[in-house]
Amino acid sequence: MVLTVALRAAAAAADVPPLTPDGDEARRWAEEELAKPAYDIAEPTxxxxxxxxxxxxxxxxxxxxxxxxxxxxxxxxxxxxxxxxxxxxxxxxGMPRVSRRAAARTPVLFGEAEHRTAAALRAAAAERAQAGDWENAVVLRFRALARGCSERGVVDPPPGATVHGFAQAAARVFPALATRLEEAAAAFDDVRYLRRPGTAELYRLVAAVDEDLAAARPLAEQVPA
Known part of the structure; x- marks a missing residue:
């Protein structure tokens, strides 16, 4: 009886893998362990x-x-x-263009998120004007004016800037347009906050300032006569 139990115990022990593997077995275990997804993070790029x-x-x-x-x-x-x-x-x-940095840095324009370019804003303003929606036409055209200055890298209104603050900053760069810039800013402010209704006349005023500003040379670039 005792001999039988001893033989069975020896047979069971033979089925248990050795606790100390040989070289091939150790290599196989290491490869299987390193193949796990957890080790991919530590792999150098x-x-x-x-x-x-x-x-x-x-x-x-x-x-x-x-x-x-x-x-x-x-x-x-x-x-x-x-x-x-x-x-x-x-x-x-070269160095990154100022206009590109400005566009990426100023997604908010006069209190609202605005990612459109000056050209896209002008097109949207013209569409609203054609539909007789003068309030939105005035607002969009002034936003186009400000975004155009930002894209040129001459005036970059920060997210908290007001239209009058922007007009004053733009007037320092385009002094010849100082009075008209303030008039355009007042038109935007009044229409935006319902102080007076939008009209075709106000839209033409803002559009004319935008066009003249786009064609003007900033003070820093002007060559003395």
Whole structure:
């Protein structure tokens, strides 16, 4: 009886995998473990590898094990090459245009979210005018006027700017249009806040200022006679 139990125990033990795997078994376990999705996050990206390779290369140039004066020479050459690449990038591509930064920075125009371009706003204003909706036509055309200045990079109204604040800022850049800019701002303000109804005359006033402003040269660009 005891012998039978011992034989059965030995057979059961033979079926249990060894706690200490051999080389092939250990490699297989490691591959199965690393194949799990959780390890994908820790995998370095191609950009990480490139950045690490560049960093290692530059660090190696300053390694004191580099013999003689060649180490200093290579370090200087590498530094100059990096500076030249940066300068070349600025020369070729240049700095971002002010108008692009302004458009991305100012989605709110006079208290409302507005992502349309000046051309799109002018088209929308003309459509409202044709339909006899003078209130919206006046408002949209003044928004087009302000967005046009923002796109040109000459006046960039911040999100909290009022129409009169914008008119004063634009007047400093276009002094010849100062009075008409204030009249256009007053038309927008009165129509927007129902102080007076929109009319074809007010729309033509704002549209004329917008057209003259688009054709005018900012004060900073004017050449003395």
């Amino acid at each position: 191609p950009f990480d590898r490139i950045a690490r390779a560049v960093g290692d290369f530059i660090a190696s140039l300053f390694n004191p094990q580099v013999s003689g004066d060649w180490g200093s020479v290579l370090a200087i050459v590498a530094t100059v090459a990096v500076v030249v690449l940066i300068v070349t990038a600025f020369v070729v591509w």
